[in-house]
Amino acid sequence: MAIAIEQTAVVARRVRGYRLRRGVGHALTYVGLAAALAFFLGPFFWILTTSLKGNEDFFAFPPVWIPTEPSLSHYTALFTRSSGARYFMNSLIISSLSMVAALSVSLPTAYAIARWRFGGGFLSAFLLMLRMLPAIALIIPIYIMYKMFGLTNSYLGLVIIYTVVYIPFAVWLLVGFLRDFPIEIEEAAMIDGCSRVRALVQVVVPIIAPGLAVVALFAFIATWNEFLFAIVLTGIETKTMMVLVTSFTTGGTDAFYGEASASVVLGVLPAFAVAFMLQRYLVKGLALGGTKG
Amino acid sequence: MRLGALVLKRKRWEPFAFASPSLALIALVILFPLVYAFYLSLQNFDLSVGPDYEFVGAKNYVEALFKDPRFLDSVWNTAVIIVPSLAVELLLGLGIALLLSRVIHGRPIITALLAIPAMVSPVMGAMAWRMMFGVKFGAINNLGLQLGLLDVYFDWFSSPALAITAVVLVEIWHNTPFMMLVLLAGLQSIPQELYDAGKADGAEGWRSFWYITLPLLRFTMAVGVMIRLIDLTKLFGLVFILTFGGPGGATETVAFNTYLVGFKDFRMSYASALSYVIVGGVMVLTLIFLWIQRLREARAA
Numbered sequence: 001m002a003i004a005i006e007q008t009a010v011v012a013r014r015v016r017g018y019r020l021r022r023g024v025g026h027a028l029t030y031v032g033l034a035a036a037l038a039f040f041l042g043p044f045f046w047i048l049t050t051s052l053k054g055n056e057d058f059f060a061f062p063p064v065w066i067p068t069e070p071s072l073s074h075y076t077a078l079f080t081r082s083s084g085a086r087y088f089m090n091s092l093i094i095s096s097l098s099m100v101a102a103l104s105v106s107l108p109t110a111y112a113i114a115r116w117r118f119g120g121g122f123l124s125a126f127l128l129m130l131r132m133l134p135a136i137a138l139i140i141p142i143y144i145m146y147k148m149f150g151l152t153n154s155y156l157g158l159v160i161i162y163t164v165v166y167i168p169f170a171v172w173l174l175v176g177f178l179r180d181f182p183i184e185i186e187e188a189a190m191i192d193g194c195s196r197v198r199a200l201v202q203v204v205v206p207i208i209a210p211g212l213a214v215v216a217l218f219a220f221i222a223t224w225n226e227f228l229f230a231i232v233l234t235g236i237e238t239k240t241m242m243v244l245v246t247s248f249t250t251g252g253t254d255a256f257y258g259e260a261s262a263s264v265v266l267g268v269l270p271a272f273a274v275a276f277m278l279q280r281y282l283v284k285g286l287a288l289g290g291t292k293g
Numbered sequence: 294m295r296l297g298a299l300v301l302k303r304k305r306w307e308p309f310a311f312a313s314p315s316l317a318l319i320a321l322v323i324l325f326p327l328v329y330a331f332y333l334s335l336q337n338f339d340l341s342v343g344p345d346y347e348f349v350g351a352k353n354y355v356e357a358l359f360k361d362p363r364f365l366d367s368v369w370n371t372a373v374i375i376v377p378s379l380a381v382e383l384l385l386g387l388g389i390a391l392l393l394s395r396v397i398h399g400r401p402i403i404t405a406l407l408a409i410p411a412m413v414s415p416v417m418g419a420m421a422w423r424m425m426f427g428v429k430f431g432a433i434n435n436l437g438l439q440l441g442l443l444d445v446y447f448d449w450f451s452s453p454a455l456a457i458t459a460v461v462l463v464e465i466w467h468n469t470p471f472m473m474l475v476l477l478a479g480l481q482s483i484p485q486e487l488y489d490a491g492k493a494d495g496a497e498g499w500r501s502f503w504y505i506t507l508p509l510l511r512f513t514m515a516v517g518v519m520i521r522l523i524d525l526t527k528l529f530g531l532v533f534i535l536t537f538g539g540p541g542g543a544t545e546t547v548a549f550n551t552y553l554v555g556f557k558d559f560r561m562s563y564a565s566a567l568s569y570v571i572v573g574g575v576m577v578l579t580l581i582f583l584w585i586q587r588l589r590e591a592r593a594a
Contacts, residue, residue, distance in 0.1 A: 164318045228530070279405045
């Protein structure tokens with residue numbers, strides 16, 4: 001009897017020790033994640049509060065971390081004085097057009113690969129090479145060619161290059177979605193007299209629409225974020241948000257805090273939206289270069 | 294099914310017809326310009342001198358690889374930025390992924406929040422940090438002064454070492470989330486039975502991490518590191534905004550150097566040669582990447 005009691009006590013102590021250790025472990029896990037969240041999101045929080053500060057808050061000491069009277073004056077200044085409205089629209093237009101164009105040309109190619117193994121392993125290695133290709137190798141010949149054809153400082157020029165640079169990524173993701181699509185549904189439609197193109201457009205597309213949306217959103221964010229082609233190929237009328245930001249880097253680190261912070265807030269908005277919408281696909285998308293353009 | 298097979302009998306031209314729009318575009322907008330750039334790299338086309346040029350053979354390549362200290366410095370700078378960035382991104386990414394894999398409630402939302410830096414443009418991330426580092430209005434100086442850690446408004450980009458550290462810090466902030474996502478996916482693909490079996494054999498805590506997790510995560514880590522390594526050789530927007538290559542060219546990366554040669558000096562031929570040197574390096578890394586992928590598939594089979 002005595003022995004049995006002692007054993008229970010030992011077991012109880014062990015269980016308590018285990019629970020304690022596990023409890024401490026859990027607490028540490030959340031402390032660590034809180035620190036990570038502070039590091040990775042802190043800059044966004046600070047930029048947002050900075051963009052809402054009034055001018056006198058900048059000069060206050062001790063510093064004002066959360067503006068007492070939030071104002072949108074920097075956004076107004078950005079939109080009027082720095083033509084921010086126009087450049088924001090440029091970014092929207094260029095990204096939307098490139099997104100649609102990239103999807104339209106990539107879908108049939110992905111279909112050829114998924115249904116007929118078109119190109120075999122060679123094509124997928126080729127697409128990987130294109131994904132890894134540094135944009136800096138393209139920008140010089142493209143710049144010279146665009147100058148020749150008058151495509152610099154135009155929406156069309158940027159949309160063309162963004163569309164093509166994005167094809168490898170789009171094809172890659174789409175092949176995955178198409179392989180998951182049951183071929184029988186398509187066959188049934190074709191037996192009923194549907195042409196292959198009609199089967200693709202009217203049967204396959206509506207069903208894989210969520211997959212198309214994923215690719216489209218990644219394409220949008222990639223073109224939105226792209227910088228090298230944008231800074232070389234855009235002119236005063238066609239600047240994107242990324243190019244606009246460079247105008248706030250002249251004059252040392254103390255210049256233009258209000259408008260610069262407002263432009264960063266607008267510049268990162270799509271990324272925030274897409275990160276939440278595409279949670280499940282983030283790894284695949286980022287690994288294939290979905291946000292790099 | 295028989296009938297289906299008959300109807301769906303493959304027409305030879307169909308795959309080509311479906312694939313041709315994008316293949317034609319790739320040929321026109323990527324392959325042709327690449328060939329043209331190679332042709333240019335063998336000339337002496339310099340827009341600051343004039344529109345005429347002539348064939349000079351491999352002169353530009355010889356200059357780039359042996360006689361151009363600025364380019365060789367940029368190679369060195371790029372390496373100095375890459376090595377610590379990769380090491381910290383891997384370790385920090387692994388650490389956070391391990392923490393996340395222990396979270397039971399709210400994992401998707403925390404993961405999505407942590408992933409955001411990787412989704413924003415390097416330009417926007419660099420701009421946010423550039424302002425944080427700002428001398429008078431920056432968050433870092435202001436916080437340091439308020440807490441008594443600093444006693445002057447410090448210029449964080451005043452010395453080469455500090456500027457490189459700043460670039461590395463922002464790069465770590467920008468891309469650790471990517472590494473975290475890749476490793477988290479890798480962690481979640483390790484079957485729980487292995488840990489249960491390990492537990493039965495007395496492997497818990499560190500031992501199970503060392504003998505089960507790490508060996509099984511090796512390929513995932515290799516893939517993540519290779520992708521980051523290849524993308525880091527193209528580092529451009531981040532330094533453009535954060536330091537513009539300064540101070541004194543200390544943070545000039547190969548891509549940024551090539552950009553300056555092409556669009557500030559307008560030496561088109563020489564810039565093309567430089568870009569081909571970069572392409573060569575990237576192709577070698579890509580082949581290593583393909584080899585690792587193949588190795589992984591062979592292991593999996």
